[in-house]
Amino acid sequence: MREIDSKVITKAVRDLCIEANSFLPEDIKARIQKACDTEPWPLAKSILGIIKDNYEIAEENRVPICQDTGMACVFLEIGQDVHITGDLETAIHEGVKLGYTEGFLRKSVVRDPLDRVNTGDNTPAMIYYNIVPGDKLTLTVAPKGFGSENMSQIKMLKPSDGLQGVKDFVLKVVEDAGPNPCPPVVVGVGIGGTFDKAAFLAKKALMRSTDVRNAKPFYADLENELLEKINAKGIGPQGVGGHTYALAVNIEEMPTHIAGLPCAVNINCHVTRHKTVEL
Amino acid sequence: MIKKVTAPLTKEQLKDLHSGDDVLITGVIYTARDAAHKRLCELLAEGKELPFDVKDSIIYYVGPTPAKEGQAIGSAGPTTSYRMDAYSPAMIAAGQTGMIGKGKRGPEVIEAMKQHGAVYFGAIGGAGAYLSRCIKKAEVVCYEDLGSEAVRRLEVVDFPAFVIIDSEGNNLYETGRKAYLDSVK
Ligand code: SF4
Numbered sequence: 001m002r003e004i005d006s007k008v009i010t011k012a013v014r015d016l017c018i019e020a021n022s023f024l025p026e027d028i029k030a031r032i033q034k035a036c037d038t039e040p041w042p043l044a045k046s047i048l049g050i051i052k053d054n055y056e057i058a059e060e061n062r063v064p065i066c067q068d069t070g071m072a073c074v075f076l077e078i079g080q081d082v083h084i085t086g087d088l089e090t091a092i093h094e095g096v097k098l099g100y101t102e103g104f105l106r107k108s109v110v111r112d113p114l115d116r117v118n119t120g121d122n123t124p125a126m127i128y129y130n131i132v133p134g135d136k137l138t139l140t141v142a143p144k145g146f147g148s149e150n151m152s153q154i155k156m157l158k159p160s161d162g163l164q165g166v167k168d169f170v171l172k173v174v175e176d177a178g179p180n181p182c183p184p185v186v187v188g189v190g191i192g193g194t195f196d197k198a199a200f201l202a203k204k205a206l207m208r209s210t211d212v213r214n215a216k217p218f219y220a221d222l223e224n225e226l227l228e229k230i231n232a233k234g235i236g237p238q239g240v241g242g243h244t245y246a247l248a249v250n251i252e253e254m255p256t257h258i259a260g261l262p263c264a265v266n267i268n269c270h271v272t273r274h275k276t277v278e279l
Numbered sequence: 280m281i282k283k284v285t286a287p288l289t290k291e292q293l294k295d296l297h298s299g300d301d302v303l304i305t306g307v308i309y310t311a312r313d314a315a316h317k318r319l320c321e322l323l324a325e326g327k328e329l330p331f332d333v334k335d336s337i338i339y340y341v342g343p344t345p346a347k348e349g350q351a352i353g354s355a356g357p358t359t360s361y362r363m364d365a366y367s368p369a370m371i372a373a374g375q376t377g378m379i380g381k382g383k384r385g386p387e388v389i390e391a392m393k394q395h396g397a398v399y400f401g402a403i404g405g406a407g408a409y410l411s412r413c414i415k416k417a418e419v420v421c422y423e424d425l426g427s428e429a430v431r432r433l434e435v436v437d438f439p440a441f442v443i444i445d446s447e448g449n450n451l452y453e454t455g456r457k458a459y460l461d462s463v464k
Contacts, residue, residue, distance in 0.1 A: 054408050236459060243459075
Protein backbone atom coordinates (compact mmCIF):
# COMPACT_ATOMS: atom_id res chain seq x y z
CA MET A 1 0.00 0.00 0.00
CA ARG A 2 1.42 3.38 -1.01
CA GLU A 3 0.48 6.51 0.91
CA ILE A 4 -0.20 9.78 -0.89
CA ASP A 5 -0.90 12.88 1.15
CA SER A 6 -3.94 14.79 -0.07
CA LYS A 7 -1.87 18.01 0.23
CA VAL A 8 0.31 16.73 -2.61
CA ILE A 9 -2.84 16.35 -4.70
CA THR A 10 -3.97 19.91 -3.91
CA LYS A 11 -0.61 21.29 -5.03
CA ALA A 12 -0.61 19.19 -8.20
CA VAL A 13 -4.15 20.26 -9.15
CA ARG A 14 -3.29 23.92 -8.50
CA ASP A 15 -0.23 23.79 -10.75
CA LEU A 16 -2.02 21.84 -13.49
CA CYS A 17 -4.86 24.41 -13.60
CA ILE A 18 -2.38 27.23 -14.12
CA GLU A 19 -0.15 25.43 -16.61
CA ALA A 20 -2.95 23.94 -18.69
CA ASN A 21 -4.34 27.43 -19.18
CA SER A 22 -1.11 28.91 -20.56
CA PHE A 23 0.50 26.03 -22.42
CA LEU A 24 -1.31 24.30 -25.26
CA PRO A 25 -0.45 20.59 -25.75
CA GLU A 26 2.25 20.00 -28.38
CA ASP A 27 -0.02 17.93 -30.65
CA ILE A 28 -2.60 20.74 -30.87
CA LYS A 29 0.11 23.32 -31.60
CA ALA A 30 1.51 21.10 -34.35
CA ARG A 31 -1.94 20.76 -35.94
CA ILE A 32 -2.55 24.51 -35.86
CA GLN A 33 0.88 25.07 -37.39
CA LYS A 34 0.17 22.54 -40.13
CA ALA A 35 -3.21 24.15 -40.84
CA CYS A 36 -1.48 27.56 -41.12
CA ASP A 37 0.83 26.11 -43.76
CA THR A 38 -1.80 24.31 -45.81
CA GLU A 39 -5.00 26.42 -45.52
CA PRO A 40 -5.80 27.63 -49.05
CA TRP A 41 -8.31 30.40 -48.21
CA PRO A 42 -6.59 33.76 -47.48
CA LEU A 43 -8.83 35.06 -44.66
CA ALA A 44 -8.81 31.63 -43.02
CA LYS A 45 -5.04 31.50 -43.25
CA SER A 46 -4.61 34.91 -41.60
CA ILE A 47 -6.95 33.87 -38.77
CA LEU A 48 -4.94 30.70 -38.18
CA GLY A 49 -1.80 32.86 -38.05
CA ILE A 50 -3.33 34.97 -35.27
CA ILE A 51 -4.41 31.84 -33.41
CA LYS A 52 -0.80 30.69 -33.53
CA ASP A 53 0.52 34.10 -32.40
CA ASN A 54 -1.99 33.94 -29.57
CA TYR A 55 -0.78 30.69 -28.06
CA GLU A 56 2.81 31.87 -28.41
CA ILE A 57 2.03 35.09 -26.52
CA ALA A 58 0.25 33.08 -23.82
CA GLU A 59 3.19 30.73 -23.46
CA GLU A 60 5.81 33.46 -23.40
CA ASN A 61 4.02 35.64 -20.88
CA ARG A 62 2.38 32.84 -18.90
CA VAL A 63 -1.06 34.33 -19.38
CA PRO A 64 -4.26 32.43 -20.22
CA ILE A 65 -4.56 31.39 -23.88
CA CYS A 66 -8.26 32.21 -23.68
CA GLN A 67 -10.29 34.30 -21.25
CA ASP A 68 -12.68 31.38 -20.72
CA THR A 69 -10.38 29.42 -18.46
CA GLY A 70 -13.14 26.86 -18.22
CA MET A 71 -14.65 24.55 -15.69
CA ALA A 72 -11.87 22.46 -14.21
CA CYS A 73 -12.46 18.86 -15.32
CA VAL A 74 -10.24 16.66 -13.15
CA PHE A 75 -9.60 13.05 -14.15
CA LEU A 76 -8.02 10.67 -11.65
CA GLU A 77 -6.68 7.21 -12.32
CA ILE A 78 -6.12 5.83 -8.87
CA GLY A 79 -4.08 2.69 -8.45
CA GLN A 80 -5.88 0.26 -6.16
CA ASP A 81 -2.74 -0.03 -4.04
CA VAL A 82 -2.77 3.67 -3.24
CA HIS A 83 -4.05 5.03 0.04
CA ILE A 84 -4.80 8.73 0.23
CA THR A 85 -4.49 10.43 3.59
CA GLY A 86 -6.94 13.26 4.13
CA ASP A 87 -10.10 14.09 2.22
CA LEU A 88 -9.46 13.54 -1.49
CA GLU A 89 -12.45 15.44 -2.84
CA THR A 90 -11.80 18.49 -0.65
CA ALA A 91 -8.15 18.39 -1.72
CA ILE A 92 -9.11 18.54 -5.40
CA HIS A 93 -11.51 21.46 -4.96
CA GLU A 94 -8.90 23.27 -2.88
CA GLY A 95 -6.37 22.82 -5.69
CA VAL A 96 -8.80 24.31 -8.20
CA LYS A 97 -9.52 27.23 -5.88
CA LEU A 98 -5.81 27.97 -5.41
CA GLY A 99 -5.04 27.57 -9.10
CA TYR A 100 -7.81 29.89 -10.25
CA THR A 101 -7.20 32.60 -7.63
CA GLU A 102 -3.39 32.57 -7.53
CA GLY A 103 -3.11 32.01 -11.27
CA PHE A 104 -5.28 35.00 -12.29
CA LEU A 105 -7.75 32.72 -14.04
CA ARG A 106 -11.40 33.57 -14.62
CA LYS A 107 -13.98 32.31 -12.16
CA SER A 108 -16.71 30.95 -14.38
CA VAL A 109 -18.74 28.67 -12.12
CA VAL A 110 -22.19 29.40 -10.64
CA ARG A 111 -23.39 27.59 -7.49
CA ASP A 112 -26.78 26.65 -8.93
CA PRO A 113 -27.81 26.33 -12.58
CA LEU A 114 -30.90 28.45 -12.01
CA ASP A 115 -30.05 31.02 -9.35
CA ARG A 116 -26.67 31.62 -11.07
CA VAL A 117 -24.60 33.13 -8.27
CA ASN A 118 -20.86 32.88 -9.00
CA THR A 119 -18.96 30.74 -6.48
CA GLY A 120 -16.04 33.18 -6.75
CA ASP A 121 -13.25 30.61 -6.91
CA ASN A 122 -14.21 28.39 -9.88
CA THR A 123 -15.13 25.48 -7.61
CA PRO A 124 -16.46 22.88 -7.66
CA ALA A 125 -14.31 20.89 -10.04
CA MET A 126 -15.94 18.27 -12.27
CA ILE A 127 -14.31 15.08 -11.02
CA TYR A 128 -13.99 11.74 -12.80
CA TYR A 129 -12.55 8.80 -10.88
CA ASN A 130 -11.20 5.61 -12.33
CA ILE A 131 -9.73 2.79 -10.27
CA VAL A 132 -6.86 0.97 -11.99
CA PRO A 133 -4.32 -1.69 -10.99
CA GLY A 134 -1.02 -0.57 -9.45
CA ASP A 135 0.21 2.00 -6.95
CA LYS A 136 0.32 5.14 -9.07
CA LEU A 137 -2.07 8.09 -9.20
CA THR A 138 -2.45 9.89 -12.52
CA LEU A 139 -4.04 13.32 -12.49
CA THR A 140 -5.28 15.20 -15.53
CA VAL A 141 -6.74 18.69 -15.43
CA ALA A 142 -8.69 19.80 -18.50
CA PRO A 143 -10.12 23.32 -18.28
CA LYS A 144 -13.23 23.11 -20.48
CA GLY A 145 -14.58 26.22 -22.15
CA PHE A 146 -18.31 26.47 -22.59
CA GLY A 147 -18.47 28.14 -25.99
CA SER A 148 -17.67 24.72 -27.37
CA GLU A 149 -19.30 22.69 -24.58
CA ASN A 150 -22.61 24.38 -25.46
CA MET A 151 -22.34 23.10 -29.05
CA SER A 152 -22.17 19.45 -27.94
CA GLN A 153 -25.08 17.06 -28.43
CA ILE A 154 -26.18 13.51 -27.65
CA LYS A 155 -28.60 11.27 -29.50
CA MET A 156 -30.01 7.84 -28.72
CA LEU A 157 -29.82 6.41 -32.23
CA LYS A 158 -31.60 3.20 -33.18
CA PRO A 159 -29.53 0.10 -33.98
CA SER A 160 -30.98 0.28 -37.51
CA ASP A 161 -29.47 3.76 -37.92
CA GLY A 162 -26.08 2.03 -37.84
CA LEU A 163 -22.83 3.48 -39.10
CA GLN A 164 -24.60 5.90 -41.44
CA GLY A 165 -26.67 7.22 -38.53
CA VAL A 166 -23.52 7.91 -36.54
CA LYS A 167 -21.88 9.74 -39.46
CA ASP A 168 -24.99 11.80 -40.15
CA PHE A 169 -25.32 12.77 -36.50
CA VAL A 170 -21.69 13.88 -36.14
CA LEU A 171 -21.98 15.98 -39.31
CA LYS A 172 -25.26 17.49 -38.11
CA VAL A 173 -23.70 18.52 -34.79
CA VAL A 174 -20.88 20.24 -36.67
CA GLU A 175 -23.33 21.99 -39.01
CA ASP A 176 -25.39 23.21 -36.04
CA ALA A 177 -22.25 24.44 -34.26
CA GLY A 178 -20.91 26.38 -37.28
CA PRO A 179 -18.88 29.41 -36.19
CA ASN A 180 -19.94 29.31 -32.52
CA PRO A 181 -17.39 27.02 -30.80
CA CYS A 182 -14.27 28.96 -31.92
CA PRO A 183 -13.23 26.71 -34.79
CA PRO A 184 -10.85 25.11 -35.60
CA VAL A 185 -12.19 22.50 -33.20
CA VAL A 186 -11.41 19.02 -31.98
CA VAL A 187 -14.42 16.69 -32.20
CA GLY A 188 -14.82 14.05 -29.49
CA VAL A 189 -17.26 11.25 -30.30
CA GLY A 190 -18.58 8.64 -27.85
CA ILE A 191 -20.46 5.65 -29.25
CA GLY A 192 -22.19 2.95 -27.20
CA GLY A 193 -22.62 2.37 -23.46
CA THR A 194 -25.60 4.06 -21.81
CA PHE A 195 -26.88 7.65 -22.17
CA ASP A 196 -24.36 8.97 -19.62
CA LYS A 197 -21.47 6.70 -20.64
CA ALA A 198 -21.68 7.85 -24.26
CA ALA A 199 -21.31 11.47 -23.12
CA PHE A 200 -18.39 10.51 -20.91
CA LEU A 201 -16.70 8.67 -23.78
CA ALA A 202 -17.00 11.77 -25.96
CA LYS A 203 -15.27 13.83 -23.28
CA LYS A 204 -12.66 11.13 -22.72
CA ALA A 205 -11.95 11.14 -26.46
CA LEU A 206 -10.94 14.80 -26.15
CA MET A 207 -8.30 13.86 -23.58
CA ARG A 208 -6.52 11.63 -26.08
CA SER A 209 -3.62 13.15 -28.02
CA THR A 210 -4.69 13.97 -31.56
CA ASP A 211 -1.53 12.16 -32.70
CA VAL A 212 -3.06 8.87 -31.53
CA ARG A 213 -5.80 7.23 -33.61
CA ASN A 214 -8.35 4.75 -32.22
CA ALA A 215 -6.65 1.39 -31.68
CA LYS A 216 -9.25 -0.40 -33.83
CA PRO A 217 -8.58 0.16 -37.55
CA PHE A 218 -12.35 0.39 -38.23
CA TYR A 219 -12.74 3.35 -35.87
CA ALA A 220 -9.41 4.91 -36.89
CA ASP A 221 -10.70 4.92 -40.50
CA LEU A 222 -13.98 6.43 -39.33
CA GLU A 223 -12.05 9.19 -37.51
CA ASN A 224 -10.18 10.03 -40.71
CA GLU A 225 -13.28 9.87 -42.87
CA LEU A 226 -15.28 12.15 -40.57
CA LEU A 227 -12.41 14.65 -40.36
CA GLU A 228 -12.32 14.86 -44.12
CA LYS A 229 -16.11 15.22 -44.43
CA ILE A 230 -16.24 17.91 -41.74
CA ASN A 231 -13.55 19.99 -43.40
CA ALA A 232 -15.13 19.55 -46.83
CA LYS A 233 -18.12 21.54 -45.53
CA GLY A 234 -16.06 24.71 -46.01
CA ILE A 235 -17.17 26.38 -42.76
CA GLY A 236 -13.54 27.24 -42.05
CA PRO A 237 -11.81 28.69 -38.99
CA GLN A 238 -14.12 31.05 -37.09
CA GLY A 239 -16.80 30.22 -39.67
CA VAL A 240 -15.55 32.70 -42.28
CA GLY A 241 -15.09 30.00 -44.95
CA GLY A 242 -12.08 27.80 -45.62
CA HIS A 243 -10.81 24.27 -45.20
CA THR A 244 -9.77 24.11 -41.55
CA TYR A 245 -12.83 23.54 -39.35
CA ALA A 246 -11.64 20.52 -37.38
CA LEU A 247 -8.09 19.68 -36.34
CA ALA A 248 -8.99 16.09 -35.44
CA VAL A 249 -11.86 13.68 -34.74
CA ASN A 250 -11.29 11.31 -31.82
CA ILE A 251 -13.72 8.43 -31.27
CA GLU A 252 -14.14 6.20 -28.20
CA GLU A 253 -16.53 3.26 -28.28
CA MET A 254 -17.79 0.59 -25.86
CA PRO A 255 -20.36 -2.23 -25.70
CA THR A 256 -24.02 -1.26 -25.56
CA HIS A 257 -27.55 -2.73 -25.24
CA ILE A 258 -29.23 -4.78 -28.01
CA ALA A 259 -31.85 -2.03 -28.35
CA GLY A 260 -29.57 0.99 -28.43
CA LEU A 261 -26.92 3.01 -30.25
CA PRO A 262 -26.10 6.02 -28.05
CA CYS A 263 -23.95 8.62 -29.78
CA ALA A 264 -22.52 11.74 -28.15
CA VAL A 265 -20.46 14.51 -29.72
CA ASN A 266 -18.41 16.74 -27.44
CA ILE A 267 -16.92 19.72 -29.25
CA ASN A 268 -13.71 21.34 -28.09
CA CYS A 269 -12.25 24.56 -29.47
CA HIS A 270 -8.70 25.10 -30.69
CA VAL A 271 -7.91 25.85 -27.05
CA THR A 272 -8.03 22.12 -26.27
CA ARG A 273 -6.29 22.14 -22.90
CA HIS A 274 -5.25 19.24 -20.75
CA LYS A 275 -2.22 18.48 -18.68
CA THR A 276 -1.32 15.29 -16.84
CA VAL A 277 1.03 14.34 -13.99
CA GLU A 278 1.74 11.00 -12.40
CA LEU A 279 2.14 11.00 -8.62
CA MET B 280 -7.43 46.53 -47.31
CA ILE B 281 -7.92 47.12 -43.63
CA LYS B 282 -10.47 49.76 -42.61
CA LYS B 283 -10.02 51.93 -39.55
CA VAL B 284 -13.09 52.25 -37.36
CA THR B 285 -13.41 54.74 -34.53
CA ALA B 286 -15.62 54.21 -31.50
CA PRO B 287 -18.17 55.53 -30.66
CA LEU B 288 -19.43 54.30 -34.01
CA THR B 289 -21.64 56.85 -35.75
CA LYS B 290 -24.43 55.88 -38.13
CA GLU B 291 -22.47 57.78 -40.78
CA GLN B 292 -19.59 55.28 -40.46
CA LEU B 293 -21.91 52.29 -40.85
CA LYS B 294 -22.44 52.96 -44.56
CA ASP B 295 -18.78 52.22 -45.29
CA LEU B 296 -18.73 48.95 -43.40
CA HIS B 297 -19.48 45.87 -45.44
CA SER B 298 -19.69 42.22 -44.55
CA GLY B 299 -16.23 40.69 -44.98
CA ASP B 300 -14.28 43.89 -44.24
CA ASP B 301 -11.16 43.60 -42.12
CA VAL B 302 -11.23 46.37 -39.53
CA LEU B 303 -9.12 47.86 -36.73
CA ILE B 304 -11.18 49.51 -34.03
CA THR B 305 -9.82 52.43 -31.98
CA GLY B 306 -11.64 54.36 -29.28
CA VAL B 307 -13.94 53.70 -26.34
CA ILE B 308 -16.07 50.54 -26.23
CA TYR B 309 -18.01 48.80 -23.45
CA THR B 310 -18.15 45.20 -22.29
CA ALA B 311 -21.27 43.24 -21.37
CA ARG B 312 -22.23 39.57 -21.28
CA ASP B 313 -25.48 37.75 -20.47
CA ALA B 314 -25.91 38.87 -16.86
CA ALA B 315 -25.14 42.53 -17.56
CA HIS B 316 -27.39 42.57 -20.64
CA LYS B 317 -30.24 41.28 -18.55
CA ARG B 318 -29.88 44.20 -16.12
CA LEU B 319 -29.38 46.77 -18.88
CA CYS B 320 -32.51 45.63 -20.66
CA GLU B 321 -34.50 45.75 -17.42
CA LEU B 322 -33.48 49.41 -17.11
CA LEU B 323 -34.54 50.06 -20.70
CA ALA B 324 -37.88 48.36 -20.10
CA GLU B 325 -38.47 50.64 -17.10
CA GLY B 326 -37.62 53.66 -19.25
CA LYS B 327 -34.51 54.45 -17.17
CA GLU B 328 -31.12 55.77 -18.29
CA LEU B 329 -28.30 53.26 -18.80
CA PRO B 330 -25.09 53.66 -16.74
CA PHE B 331 -23.18 54.56 -19.93
CA ASP B 332 -24.05 56.38 -23.13
CA VAL B 333 -25.62 53.72 -25.31
CA LYS B 334 -25.95 56.01 -28.34
CA ASP B 335 -23.44 55.01 -31.03
CA SER B 336 -21.84 52.55 -28.61
CA ILE B 337 -19.95 49.40 -29.49
CA ILE B 338 -20.46 46.60 -26.98
CA TYR B 339 -17.88 43.84 -26.76
CA TYR B 340 -19.17 40.49 -25.49
CA VAL B 341 -16.30 39.55 -23.20
CA GLY B 342 -15.57 38.43 -19.67
CA PRO B 343 -11.82 38.91 -19.19
CA THR B 344 -9.48 37.07 -16.87
CA PRO B 345 -8.14 39.15 -13.94
CA ALA B 346 -5.26 41.48 -14.90
CA LYS B 347 -1.80 40.61 -13.66
CA GLU B 348 0.42 43.42 -12.41
CA GLY B 349 1.38 45.70 -15.27
CA GLN B 350 -1.53 44.58 -17.48
CA ALA B 351 -4.51 46.82 -18.32
CA ILE B 352 -6.69 43.72 -18.55
CA GLY B 353 -6.24 39.95 -18.59
CA SER B 354 -6.96 37.73 -21.60
CA ALA B 355 -9.99 39.15 -23.37
CA GLY B 356 -11.40 37.36 -26.40
CA PRO B 357 -15.06 37.28 -27.47
CA THR B 358 -17.79 35.07 -26.04
CA THR B 359 -20.51 33.44 -28.16
CA SER B 360 -23.00 36.09 -29.24
CA TYR B 361 -26.26 34.17 -29.63
CA ARG B 362 -26.74 34.29 -25.87
CA MET B 363 -27.23 38.05 -26.25
CA ASP B 364 -29.84 37.67 -29.02
CA ALA B 365 -32.68 38.07 -26.55
CA TYR B 366 -31.34 41.49 -25.53
CA SER B 367 -29.67 42.99 -28.61
CA PRO B 368 -32.81 44.25 -30.42
CA ALA B 369 -33.72 46.46 -27.42
CA MET B 370 -30.14 47.70 -27.11
CA ILE B 371 -29.97 48.50 -30.82
CA ALA B 372 -33.30 50.33 -30.65
CA ALA B 373 -31.82 52.37 -27.78
CA GLY B 374 -28.92 53.47 -29.97
CA GLN B 375 -26.20 50.81 -29.85
CA THR B 376 -24.49 50.64 -33.28
CA GLY B 377 -21.85 47.96 -32.89
CA MET B 378 -21.50 44.50 -31.38
CA ILE B 379 -18.29 42.49 -31.12
CA GLY B 380 -18.55 38.76 -30.48
CA LYS B 381 -18.29 35.44 -32.24
CA GLY B 382 -20.80 33.09 -33.81
CA LYS B 383 -24.24 33.26 -35.36
CA ARG B 384 -26.97 35.84 -34.68
CA GLY B 385 -30.71 35.29 -34.78
CA PRO B 386 -33.05 36.81 -37.38
CA GLU B 387 -34.57 39.21 -34.82
CA VAL B 388 -31.13 40.77 -34.22
CA ILE B 389 -30.39 41.10 -37.93
CA GLU B 390 -33.81 42.68 -38.45
CA ALA B 391 -33.08 45.26 -35.72
CA MET B 392 -29.66 45.96 -37.26
CA LYS B 393 -31.25 46.70 -40.62
CA GLN B 394 -34.04 48.77 -39.15
CA HIS B 395 -32.02 50.99 -36.81
CA GLY B 396 -28.52 50.70 -38.28
CA ALA B 397 -25.93 48.54 -36.55
CA VAL B 398 -23.11 46.14 -37.48
CA TYR B 399 -21.91 42.91 -35.99
CA PHE B 400 -18.14 42.46 -35.79
CA GLY B 401 -16.44 39.12 -35.23
CA ALA B 402 -13.28 38.98 -33.16
CA ILE B 403 -11.17 35.84 -33.14
CA GLY B 404 -12.58 33.44 -30.58
CA GLY B 405 -9.89 31.91 -28.40
CA ALA B 406 -7.34 34.64 -29.12
CA GLY B 407 -7.73 36.29 -25.71
CA ALA B 408 -4.01 36.73 -25.01
CA TYR B 409 -3.48 38.37 -28.40
CA LEU B 410 -6.52 40.65 -28.25
CA SER B 411 -5.80 41.84 -24.72
CA ARG B 412 -2.75 43.69 -26.10
CA CYS B 413 -5.03 46.06 -28.04
CA ILE B 414 -6.85 47.08 -24.86
CA LYS B 415 -4.95 49.92 -23.25
CA LYS B 416 -7.23 50.78 -20.36
CA ALA B 417 -10.14 49.08 -18.58
CA GLU B 418 -12.33 50.35 -15.78
CA VAL B 419 -15.54 49.04 -14.28
CA VAL B 420 -18.59 51.18 -15.06
CA CYS B 421 -21.20 49.21 -13.12
CA TYR B 422 -22.31 45.78 -11.83
CA GLU B 423 -19.02 45.13 -10.06
CA ASP B 424 -20.76 42.29 -8.20
CA LEU B 425 -20.77 40.34 -11.49
CA GLY B 426 -16.98 40.03 -11.35
CA SER B 427 -15.67 39.21 -14.79
CA GLU B 428 -19.14 39.96 -16.18
CA ALA B 429 -19.23 43.57 -14.90
CA VAL B 430 -19.67 46.33 -17.49
CA ARG B 431 -16.27 47.82 -18.31
CA ARG B 432 -15.23 50.84 -20.29
CA LEU B 433 -12.33 49.88 -22.55
CA GLU B 434 -9.93 52.06 -24.47
CA VAL B 435 -8.84 50.07 -27.49
CA VAL B 436 -6.24 50.79 -30.15
CA ASP B 437 -6.28 48.94 -33.48
CA PHE B 438 -8.42 46.12 -32.13
CA PRO B 439 -8.68 43.59 -35.00
CA ALA B 440 -12.06 42.30 -36.12
CA PHE B 441 -14.03 41.65 -39.27
CA VAL B 442 -17.51 42.72 -40.24
CA ILE B 443 -19.62 39.56 -40.07
CA ILE B 444 -23.05 41.14 -40.62
CA ASP B 445 -23.38 44.68 -41.99
CA SER B 446 -26.27 47.09 -41.61
CA GLU B 447 -27.88 45.70 -44.77
CA GLY B 448 -27.92 42.20 -43.34
CA ASN B 449 -25.18 40.67 -45.53
CA ASN B 450 -23.63 37.80 -43.62
CA LEU B 451 -20.01 36.64 -43.96
CA TYR B 452 -20.85 33.27 -42.39
CA GLU B 453 -22.97 32.56 -45.47
CA THR B 454 -21.04 34.35 -48.22
CA GLY B 455 -17.53 33.39 -47.02
CA ARG B 456 -18.33 29.70 -46.92
CA LYS B 457 -20.01 29.82 -50.31
CA ALA B 458 -17.13 31.71 -51.91
CA TYR B 459 -14.61 29.24 -50.52
CA LEU B 460 -16.64 26.23 -51.70
CA ASP B 461 -17.01 27.79 -55.17
CA SER B 462 -13.24 28.27 -55.28
CA VAL B 463 -12.55 24.57 -54.73
CA LYS B 464 -15.27 23.22 -57.04
S1 SF4 C 1 -14.90 27.99 -26.93
FE1 SF4 C 1 -12.75 27.71 -26.33
S2 SF4 C 1 -11.59 29.25 -27.45
FE2 SF4 C 1 -13.76 29.82 -27.52
S3 SF4 C 1 -14.04 31.23 -25.83
FE3 SF4 C 1 -14.58 29.20 -25.07
S4 SF4 C 1 -12.68 28.32 -24.22
FE4 SF4 C 1 -12.13 30.10 -25.45
